[in-house]
Amino acid sequence: MELFRIKRDIPFMSYGKLTTAISLVTFILAVFFLFSKGLNLSVEFTGGTVMEVQYAQSANLKDIRQRVDSLKLGEAQVQSLGSSRDVLIRLPVKKDVSSAQLSNQVLSTLQAGDTQVELRKVEFVGPSVGAELVSNGLIALSMVCLGIIAYLALRFEWRFAVSAIIANMHDVVIILGCFAFFQWEFSLTVLAGVLAVLGYSVNESVVVFDRIRENFRKPGMRNKSTAEVIDNAITSTMSRTMITHGSTETMVLSMLLFGGPALHGFAMALTIGIVFGIYSSVLVASPLALWLGIKREHMIKPPKQKQEAVV
Secondary structure, eight states: OOSOOOSSOOOGGGGHHHHHHHHHHHHHHHHHHHHHTOOEEOHHHHOEEEEEEEOSSOOOHHHHHHHHHHTOOSSOEEEEESEEEEEEEEEEOOTTOOHHHHHHHHHHHHHHHOTTOEEEEEEEEOHHHHHHHHHHHHHHHHHHHHHHHHHHHHHSOHHHHHHHHHHHHHHHHHHHHHHHHHTOEEOHHHHHHHHHHHHHHHHHHHHHHHHHHHHHHOGGGTTSOHHHHHHHHHHHTHHHHHHHHHHHHHHHHHHHHHSOHHHHHHHHHHHHHHHHHHHHIIIIIHHHHHHTTOOHHHHSOOOOOOOOOOO
């Protein structure tokens, strides 16, 4: 299915140096913000108090957030838990204040607005648990990256594999850099979004690289240069890219706008990742593959010559 067909190839590779330079600048800025500001880690990573409260009727999450924020306990998370009556509250670690004291302060504030609020459960997430989640998250991210590298190396020529994995790492660092710059809270749901972006971005690279490989084998492309072959491959997949990513971005934006605070971080990570995933697959991975020197000979094996029998 195609919404439109572009008859003339767009010279993407002629802008390769410019787009690569832009990517390099944004990558360096993202790394700078990661080291200078750091990620605003959530309670799951840093440790803290987790409360579950239940209301007799549907809970007003906006009012609950305002009441919890009035205590000035730090970055607190308030979200629905299963039903509209159950609410989950995450509180960060507060020096010289125990978990029981924090929960009592929050419960007293909530009961001032609704006396029928019932405390269902209180748990304390220690720093050791947060450190374990950090290490497990890094292991998960590393395993995904290694799996992608292995898949690309087996499916494509190594130049394609290197280009795609660099583009994918570019997307991940940009997402982390945005969260560090704006100091958005980095939670487990955001980590899940980053892992999803890795798989999503590599899919677009695979589609483009598949078309490049097909073009190298077409008789009509034999007189074309490598840059022209890549331009034709990207141009021919533009309609597919618009349909796929347009529909996906629409769904993610709906989660971002209407999903509430519980889905905000996850949707934001996906929104940034999809935009930069398209950009990196077309304007980062492909120029890198060209710079690494992909050629027609790498895609097509020469036919074996028959050996003449020696009389």
